[in-house]
Amino acid sequence: MMPTGSGGALAGVVVLDLSRVLAGPYCGQILADFGATVIKIESPRDPDVARGFPPFLRHGEEELSGYFAQYNRGKLGVTLDLATDGGRRALVDLARKADIVIENFRPGTMDKLGIGYPVLREVNPRLVYTAISGYGQTGRNRAKPAFDSTAQAAGGLWSMNGAPGEVPVRVGTVLGDLAATLFALTGTLTALRHAERTGVGQLVDVAQVDSVIALTENAIVNYTVDGAVAAPAGNRHPWVRPYELFPCADGHVFFGGYTDKLWRVSCELFGTPEHATDPEIDTMRKRFDEEVYERRVRPIVVHWFAGRTKAELEAMAGETVPLTAVRTIDEIVQDPGTADREMVISVAHDEFGPVRMFGQPVKLSATPADVTRRANRLGEHTELVLSTVAGYDTATIKELREAGAI
Structure with a gap:
């Protein structure tokens, strides 16, 4: 045998x-x-x-x-x-x-x-x-x-x-x-x-x-339908916002609170509920606008995360909205969730x-x-x-x- x-x-x-x-x-x-x-x-x-x-x-x-x-x-x-x-x-x-x-x-x-x-x-x-x-x-x-x-x-x-x-x-x-x-x-x-x-x-x-x-996800159809050639986009999604890497006290986190529901919940979690009803950024389509995002939305998120560690942010919001620490391999190996x-x-x-x-x-x-x-x-x-x-x-x-x- x-x-x-x-x-x-x-x-x-x-x-x-x-x-x-x-x-x-x-x-x-x-x-x-x-x-x-x-x-x-x-x-x-x-x-x-x-x-x-x-x-x-x-x-x-x-x-x-x-x-x-x-x-x-x-x-x-x-x-x-x-x-x-x-x-x-x-x-x-x-x-x-x-x-x-x-x-x-x-x-x-x-x-x-x-x-x-x-x-x-x-x-x-x-x-x-x-x-x-x-x-x-x-x-x-x-x-x-x-x-x-x-x-x-x-x-x-x-x-x-x-x-x-x-x-x-x-x-x-x-x-x-x-x-x-x-x-x-x-x-x-x-x-x-x-x-x-x-x-x-x-x-x-x-x-x-x-x-x-x-x-390559949507790269082929973006070209065949609209003639758009995919190019490096860094850590950002080409049009969904906020949906990228953000700095925090001890590294970086991914945050993807782009829908109206997720944005509203995030505003409440981080103590700024007024941003959910702000007429300039109160809808997903408005927040998708690149100029509005850079001027208004991204600074808000950066302020939320400043001074907080990856662990603090995950404990605070990780079970409610898509907020995930960018983990190094040693952290992954040692993570109880991996076990x-x-x-x-x-x-x-x-x-x-x-x-x-x-x-x-x-x-x-x-x-x-x-x-x-x-x-x-x-x-x-x-x-x-x-x-x-x-x-x-x-x-x-x-x-x-x-x-x-x-």
């Missing part, structure tokens, strides 16, 4: 994860959290480069990447050299029994190796083959290399982010990768549902650039000790995620997986090892 999660919603689903770094591995990690048997396949000569990403836990001469641990928890580890005949043959044999394959190579790489979707589909017609790439499997840009920032640049997000009148600023997390992760997960589970119902698998083609374009939602968890990693990482944001009432299983060591489960999934005997596995295929 393979060491996998039990009782999860995806129990019995077998996933071959050939991906590297983040977009693919995170997709596989989420599937593993919900009970799928996710087999991470790496080259014995060129493993996932994320194993070399900081921060590191150390035990003697060994080190463990916290980054790798976070995105590969719950997986089994197998090494296959796909540049060898034996490695390719083993992958095909594993694919016969798999439900899902995830890869994020440049389009055409798997086909050149002779193990692309057309080949694997022949041996397993119900296989869901998820390919994540920069520009997708089709189109004139398909062969271009891409990273997260490529997607942020090519998908328009970079051009929209930053302060007005200044150079665009990259979003402070790998949103190109993360968007592709979530759209790949959606596509994979959708295709899996179809395969379980019909016995017919399919190719799930997800591009980082496409995924970023789909996150309430189990969003910082501790996963044991043998002699390295526990690694604290983010948890699973999807909460299922009947089949909750299992986030307790650690990430695999390189090739840790190679013999176990080849024997139980591919059906290889000891002699075959020994032959592959001697040939350098595993």
Whole structure:
């Protein structure tokens, strides 16, 4: 029996994860959290480069990447050299029994190796083959290399982010990768549902650039309808006001009291009820006017928050109006509310000790995620997986090892 999660919603689903770094591995990690048997396949000569990403836990001469641990928890580890005949043959044999394959190579790489979707589909017609790439499997840009920032640049997000009148600023997390992760997960589970119902698998083609374009909110329709090109707007909404970042005694808060009801309640909370009936700013449409907002509304809000701390402001108004402290990562980790939602968890990693990482944001009432299983060591489960999934005997596995295929 393979060491996998039990009782999860995806129990019995077998996933071959050939991906590297983040977009693919995170997709596989989420599937593993919900009970799928996710087999991470790496080259014995060129493993996932994320194993070399900081921060590191150390035990003697060994080190463990916290980054790798976070995105590969719950997986089994197998090494296959796909540049060898034996490695390719083993992958095909594993694919016969798999439900899902995830890869994020440049389009055409798997086909050149002779193990692309057309080949694997022949041996397993119900296989869901998820390919994540920069520009997708089709189109004139398909062969271009891409990273997260490529997607942020090519998908328009970079051009929209930053302060007005200044150079665009990259979003402070790998949103190109993360968007592709979530759209790949959606596509994979959708295709899996179809395969379980019909016995017919399919190719799930997800591009980082496409995924970023789909996150640009109203930028596309603003251009196609009004000809308006999105530009950096800083911490403000383009027309909803007040709805932005405001300073306070020990940092900043977000305040979004823009509707008439929220504005009235806020005026009462902060002891200036007269502003709710002031004829110049008594309606939402009046407060949306940029000149009126800058001259009248914004100074009122700044005055409300001056001299008060983030904690004081949240205690005073946070349960009544949208007023939220801008928290730093250390504050998030230490926040009891984060613990309430189990969003910082501790996963044991043998002699390295526990690694604290983010948890699973999807909460299922009947089949909750299992986030307790650690990430695999390189090739840790190679013999176990080849024997139980591919059906290889000891002699075959020994032959592959001697040939350098595993």
